[in-house]
Amino acid sequence: MIIRKNISQVLLGLVLLSTGCTEFIEPSIEKKNVTLLAPSNGTESAVYAQTFWWEEVDNALQYRLQVATPDFNNPARLILDTIITKSRFSYTLDPGNYQWRVRAENGSSQTPYGKAAFIIQPSSIEDQQVQLQSPANNLITNQSSSVFKWLALFGADKYQLQIDTSNFEDETILFFNKSTPNQEFNVTLTKDKVYRWRVKAMNATVESKWSVIQSVTLDKTPPGVVFLTSPTNEQVVSKNVTLKWEALAEAKKYQLYVFKSDGSSVYSSTFPIILTAATYSFTEGKSGEKLFWQVRAIDEAGNFGAFSEQRSFLIQ
Template sequence: MKTQNKGLLLLMLLTLSFSCDDILEEDITNDTIQIISPNEGMTTDGNTVQFSWGGLDGADGYRIQIIKSNQVYEVDSLITTSTFKYVLNSGTYQWRVRAENFAYSTAYTFPISFHVETSDDLSNQNVALATPSVDLYTNNKNITFTWQGITSAISYKFELIKSLNGEQTILPETDVTASNYTIDPNLFNDDAKYIWKVKAVNATSETVYSQRSLFIDTVAPNQPALTSPADQGTATTTVAFNWTNGTDSGNIKSTITNTIEIASDIDFNTKIHSASTVNNTYQYVFSTLGTYYWRIKAIDAATNESDFSIVRSLVVQ
């Protein structure tokens, strides 16, 4: 009888642990999303469409899908707000949306058809920037900026601004006829935040500027300094490795990812484990007793790499 009671208690605990998230999340399965805009058959004058719907209590986010007339998905994105702005070419589209949380989701709304009709008036249109991506960190100065062309545009204005102890326009180009622009890499003469802006122009109107930022970072992170375990120290099979990265000396400071390597030989010809972490500590469980060696390398968001740290040995016993 006691054994049966213990088994029942264990089953209850397991059930509670697996269903904890379900208990915390509100069941929205049978709820309905209320569409605001665009509605069925609506025509948008201009290339920028504002999608909106009623927010739903219990939703952590919303998955919106925009489908072209050839049934290819233009957008399939999870967002946290009940509005979404997107630039589309002329044509007919469908869109739908559903609410989601960790455990549940509503049904998608019924697909709604709408039409986008761009005109010669650019004042209600926007330039959709393509590459580089938003807030890119890079050490590569050979960059081609690209954007989605607008049919009624004759040309584009391009600006590059350096943001370092204030903002300075370092490149104003007023007559770009293509939907891309490659700049002289020497203009990136400092590691800094750079803002690039594009607007479309024709004989009678122009769009507002669309803009993004990127970060030029050519400074490698510091060589990590190992703190524990001590060199030639001893440990049990579960070991917490710790180190420091020091202060970033560059103008641009980005997230550091640390790579830890553990080997059974001092030259690291036989690596038994390798992992990456944004933390300065890492725990590993050894399956075999013996002498091991470990080291750390730091890589920043611009892919600059430090030298490996010094190598320490560890006896697992």
């Protein structure tokens, strides 16, 4: 009987290992290869803003992208060395000879690098487009002061930054319209609105195309007050009480406090806790303890709403 039982346990272990090993063991990707798509090896282009693109690798968590000039065997300069989670990345380069490479990585292994060489030919900035860097497109922020940044464009002496709240319908009444020799400008946004921005490069004779238009939203208005639903105030509850409140449409997260019987000392180092759901299972506490709790909402811009009422409950 003991032998049969041991054999059954071994067989069960083998079945679990064969059917669910990916849940416990991260697969190795060291024998896989990264297939580069663009720019392909030997490409020559007059476009300074290049989009590096490759096929995704199964079980990869991230990719290391590097660009060197003229190549990695005899590098004069490492232009780019970055970790990203997607399989595309855009970057603006000067004319010259380059080699780029990508490897896939996860927590325990990595692939060999896939490599390709390409050439950027000189061209007029009239044919080029400035690449915007930050703020990230569609950012929602509660910070009035924003630094607008973009990548340098070869052949440019200065840049024109325009910001508008009406999608550039009338360039005579823009919110912001200034030139600078730098690749950034600090601008103070004044009202809760959606601001759209764009940049073009210039030199003494010509101008580039306008960049793509990106947006940033200023939102300094806090969300509303959370209404607590259960337990009701001073309710007697069993241990492991579920705290609930009404979800707010403008809330992305909630901050929950649970206090000791004095109503002001946090119950434990767990609190305050940030939650995405409008409920929390409180498993701490002792029989006979009277505890207090309250919640406030946090919106996407990071604004904190006012606290809800403070309620108490008694653990029976």
